[in-house]
Amino acid sequence: MKLTEKIAKYDRDRPWFSFEFFPPKTDEGFENLLSRIARMLTFDPLALSITWGAGGNTKDRSLELAGITQSDHGVDTILHLTCTNMKKGMIEEALRDAKARGIETILALRGDPPRGQEHWIPTDPRFTHAVDLVSFIKTTPEFASDFCVGVAAYPDGHPDRETDEEGELEYLKQKIDAGGEFIITQLFYDVHSFLSWVKKVRQKGITVPIIPGIMPIQTYASFLRMTKLCGTRVPPELMADLVPIRHDDQKVKDYGVDLAVNMIKQMAASGDIRGLHFCTLNLEKSVVRILENLGWAGGSLKLANKLIADTAIGPTERVITPHHAADSAAVSLAVAGPQPEGEAGKGELNNAASWDDFPNGRFGDYKSPAYGETDLWGSSILSRNQALEQWGHPRTLDDLTTMFLGHLHSKIATTPFSPAPLSPESIMIIEHLERLTRRGWWTVGSQPAINGVSSADEVVGWGPRGGYVYQKCFVECFIEQKDLEKIERKVKEKGEGWIDLYAANLRGEFRTTAMEEARNAVTWGIFPGQEVAQTTIIEEESFLSWKDEAFAIWEEWASFYPPDSEERRLLNGVRNDRWLLTLIDHNYTNPSALWSFLFKDDPVI
Template sequence: MKLVDKFAKAQNDRSLSYSFEYFPPKTELGLANLLDRVTRMSKWEPTFISCTWGAGGSSQERTMAVCSTGQVVNGVETLLHLTCTNMEKESLDEALLKAKDAGIQNILALRGDAPRGHEYWTPIENGFTHAVDLVRYIRQQYGDYFCIGVAGYPEGHMDAESKEDDLLHLKEKIDAGADFILTQLFYNVDTFVNWVATCRSNGITVPIVPGIMPIPTYQNFRRMINLCKTQVPEDILQRLDTIKADDQKVKDYGVSLAVQMIKQLHEKHGICNFHLSTLNLERSTKLILQQLNLISQDTIKKQPSYSKLLASYSTPQDLEHAENWDEFQMAVMVIQDLQVTYGASQSLPTSEASRKWGYPKTVEDITGIFERYILGQLDSLPWSEDRLQTETDAIRQALTEINRRGYWSVGSQPSVNGVPSQDPVFGWGPKGGYVYQKAFLEFFVSPKQLEQILKRFDQDPVVTYYAMNRNGDLRTNVLDQEAQNAVTWGVFPGKEIVQPTLIERANFESWNEEAFGLWTTWEQQYAPDSDTAKLLKQVGDSFWLVNVVHNDYQQVDGLFNMMLA
């Protein structure tokens, strides 16, 4: 069934209609867990589900697996995201044919980004340059069979010369045959409402479905809004700033904010269709729907069992434990290329990159950039959009010297041994608890220095590490590939031990790909033949990313003394 028909029905009935968006996991285990989750969430009767499409078709098989399962197995209408950048026409033909064979009748046509290591959206031979090209092609090849959606940007696409220019491009996509608009995330309702009114005054009459993204964690929220250049009302930022150390409070606020936005848009402005970006997480989506009275507790109880995680669970307490564990397992995969969803780019304008980090021409220049960030003289790095957290003050002097020696840190935490959960620096979670941390450090390093530091690590039995380069070559002293190392945990009254931060091989490998991709992103902000671009490419191609944990959390300075020995 075409989605526009469902949108029209909800609008005519003045009833709330909701849909779910997922992204394709990078591993087969992640895919199996997600398919299990999609099956459970399908019981909540969403209008449709969708799954994003990796840059250049990099996630094609897993995206099709999610969409086909939703359409064929779960009987839920599916919207297949499809990007055309760096995609051969033959690959697009294959994807469209598979979609039709699976009974998928709805396509979200996007420009998308190029895969890592390519210029961001250089067209290839027989390829496509813009989303409008894809819309036209689908219409030429399939007529009216597919219902086609396109992306809309209430705050304007970051690559557009102006909001007016962006609106002209949107109108062009509609005139080419698009049936509806799905928007990028936003947190200012007035911005969305005013943008819709502008669309209507410019002759855009198709349904416009707002994209709603609940806040998962403070850090991921900051990353997302920086990535998408999203403007957030000051009162929301202030509220988040007061609770950022408590992940549960942030999630609860994210749920209440999403509910508030949906109610305001529905009751005040007559918007009836909403698209929830789940980030592959289930609990926040469930709470939003429950608070909107769209699903009941009885609906939740009727869900199928958790096939992998709940086989041996029977009591309600066990069920809640397993659900939370499943939620955590999925949450560790949230750091993904969100720009793939709506065709946004991570790249900064060249002027902004040079303003922030200048024009480094030597390795020593890069060392200076990391050092200034540690000292608070820079407010960001390509791997971190925000200043260092207050807890870094405890190790700032050591970090400064470590970076001066060529170990460029992108992640760290000091050890903590039973600090009260209400501590203003290290505390998190409910009152009356105690929190713990193992010291860890993540850094880039040259091949020569890598050999020296690994020798030190191998001599200390309480140290575990992973090291990997851009090519995926791995060095580690962790023999168990499935090992999970809790580096942050909390003990609270009436609760099981909470472990919000785990380090494991699969997650490190995923982050390694992302981290070296950001070297490429930084490099591409400068002219290809410039000394800066050449240096950044050389460093990205030769350096290693290292994650090291000192597992004796009672030794306050053990890890950092080892780094400086």
Template sequence: MKIIEKIRAKEEANEKYFSLEFFPPRTDAGCANLLARLQRMSQLGPLFLDITWGAGGKTAQRTQVIAQGAQSYVGVETMMHLTCTNQSVESVKEALKEARKAGIQNILALRGDPADGSEEWTAADTQLRYAADLVRLIREEHGDYFGIAVAGYPSGHPEAESYEADLDNLKAKVDAGADFVVTQLFFDAAIFLKFRDDCVARGINVPIVPGLLPIQSYASLRHLSKMASTPIPVEITEAVEAVKNDDRAVRDFGVTKAVEMIQELWAGGVSGVHFYTLNREVATSQIVEALELVCPPPRELPWKCINTVPKRAVEDVRPIFWSNRPESYLLRTSEWDDFPNGRWGDSSSPAFGEISDYHLFHLEPAFKVDEHRAMWGEAPKTIADLAAVFVAFCEGRIRALPWISDALADETTVIADDLIALNRAGVFTINSQPAVNGLSSDDPVHGWGGSGGYVYQKAYIEAFVSPTVLAALEALMPKYPTLQYHALNAASDDLHTNVKTQGAVAVTWGVFPAKEIIQPTVVDVDAFYQWKDEAFKLWLSRWKRLYADGSPSAALIQSVHDNYYLINIVDNDYVNGDIFAVFRELLTPDALAAAPSS
């Protein structure tokens, strides 16, 4: 969706909004951590995200990676910067082609800063001397497909002949086809309001979004003070100077000042603001919270919808196995031509492809060996040591497992005690949900899909179990006719199951006014085969790697990988069922002793 359409909708509804700008880090680890930060900050409810091109265009490739990740995995409309610096017409055309392929529909067109080592800006292509040239090129090549923003300078561009000349330059960019303007930073609301009025008087009749940089450190403020085009009021420099040795106090002052300035902008008729975050989280989050602008996206489905990618807009069902690793699922299915609509039907697609940790370098936070070893054990030597890690996660004492990058979902608290008991007994749970029978779709924990409906779900457990536990479970299953299971180990595709006729089984569904019944989460055996390879690999790629080859800890994890089974269990009785009853019987000494050998 074009951002200008979102801005107009907000302004017509007289609603306030904000957007966030980030720059591409220079390392893979930095990219991974930034995307994790974007995931968190997306819960604030920004109207759009904005990814810079980098000085001189030297981070262009990372800009495209981050922008594509934000659009395709974070699921927030993303605007990608594009500059004329070091660019030819052909390279711009290629960048636009890649952006369009990634579903990016918004570009911030800039002339750009001088290339590295140059004091003055020079054009690499005579057809790209100004931002207006870039705007025209985008329109000539792609018509109205892209939403285009351009930069405005409330105090005038430092290279412009005059403030008035810079307004003429801005009008030229708008006349070339720009949809809206995002301004450079300022520290006095009156400067922006005058600039806006001057733009209107010049015939610039597109939305103008003020850009704000929260003061977060004394050093950065000193750097900004040297920029003649960004005057800083004396009262601000004096206030920061007084607390310059206290980083927290500087940031608190910056938050307070930004809140006051935004309130002045609102009083002047401004609807939206754009934050230059400097890739930091705390200050911007505090400002948004103080202004009561936080607006988490509603849960349209139990999993996060990616409506920012057109072909995923119709996706309304996924296998439950990837609940805790959605980015992995998105990568696996990124090349699909069609997405399931109403039922799971594409798991046999040849595009349901392989995946490796290499592909996830820009999706998962950087793997910190010392940090993860502290969470998952300095030197586990027994199954009980591994069990203690799973228990710690279920109790909220550690924040992640190799299969789960986030803390337990709120709904898991309903069954937390049962999960803790299973893990203490050596049943290593990695995914679960409680039964839900007709709760309101507005329920704060279980609700999804909008108001006026009712949601349902079958109890579900996914875990790694030993061969002995699996054998005991299979011996007991006839006593529990409402349970169905599938189990696989790492070495074989020999499926253990009590399901005679395989097919997709809905485990979550909702009933809403004037709609068909929606079944967004399913168990599908074909998808389970795909998932089990990834699930077992994580024992090695995320856990075993913490320990030296040949060590007892590495040998223990390798043994679990080689011998345990991945099992999923569904209780089809979502009204009166008790999925944990079979485990309570299963994990008694007598039941395990009576289990067939395997």
């Protein structure tokens, strides 16, 4: 059923919500996400939404996941669809595929903006803005009657800041006039500002449902990254609350739950907001806790009187009850009994709902549904002009070395591989990173060895307080094949089992000295009353998944420059010829072990 038809079925006093997921990068993560979705369906979401990678880079996975949730689980699914940098004909192909899978709702998005005059893949000139996609669906007889179309909005302003607020409101109205039937907003944390924005939208004559995007704060680092990415306004009082607890991941997560609950209560009291859209980041626990705290948990049709009673709205109180999707497979899933165990990370004491609660990014557990967390709605952190301002116009290998050194020395804030300044813990090993980089081994990831430091430590601490954290030293860089062969030989002859390497190139060649199916925990923590928490794992599957992304970054970076330019030739040459290398030292008790091994007798460096 189309989303707008489902919304119309519910009374004004019944809140409803949807869950957003992204297709994981690995097969194991994909399978475990299906188990997670099955559990979360017991909360009776009105719909699920599945994201679409920029330029269609997750096309097959997005359609597969959306098809499973729509057909196998019987839950109405919203398929995100971005239109820029899409190969010609891909839009029609995606819409036909969605239609065949029974999907009836599309969230029409622009996606990544064009990268200059010539793009890195062939693009369809019919689609440069989201309004083009909305209009296409609604005016094409093949699709017009089959899809309900939603659009995105940015209460805090579009991250590209191409126009002022009035201009953005006018553009939003154009999307609605073209056929947009509902609005899902980008994340925000200032409810007062959001409600003021809603009034301005209504004054513009826009009457379609506005569905606020809610993203619970998971970690302080991810909060900073996402708010920067989305251009989100952060109230000073929120930062004042977060900064003192920023090193305690559990307190940050707890704060994020409480904040979301309070935000939802304020919005419910406004009278104009009926539904919510939870950006789950493929994580489960925080969203579940929010629903439980609101009294919307379990699909048991509890009355949510407390929601409005807690928000002093005057002498007349409305009774709000959670929606009940009786026509979905959620009901049958809820009573079907326990799901089969087997989800990765579920030990005797761990609950499958929360085994990957703590940071799980590029080197997290590749079996986690949250592995390879993607940015929202195909957005990029830097525009082309911003990138060129920071990264310049490299024409030689020495120019690239200078750029990477500039990041190490805090002369530039980012590189194509590092969206933020050098971290404090990397500064602990900066002299070694500098030595590698000057040699032409451009470092893009690293961490120092840590042996039992307090989890409250301001540089390397994480997780609940009262614990101890550990790290194996590793470094990741791009190197030439002749250097790879030297370091591989040295690891095999002199590593004595303490050093392992993973290396791969664009052509698909792969080398490793690790044991078959080895899974190297390189960051772990010991906390009171818990099993050992392993937040960073390096193994073949996750390394190869990241390798594909890493070489794609070189390609995108090259696209910033004209086709026949020296810059593009250089960057494409690096992409074609270099290897991505990760070196791990298993002796975490010796902070200098990896560096002594690399630099001793200096046969390579």
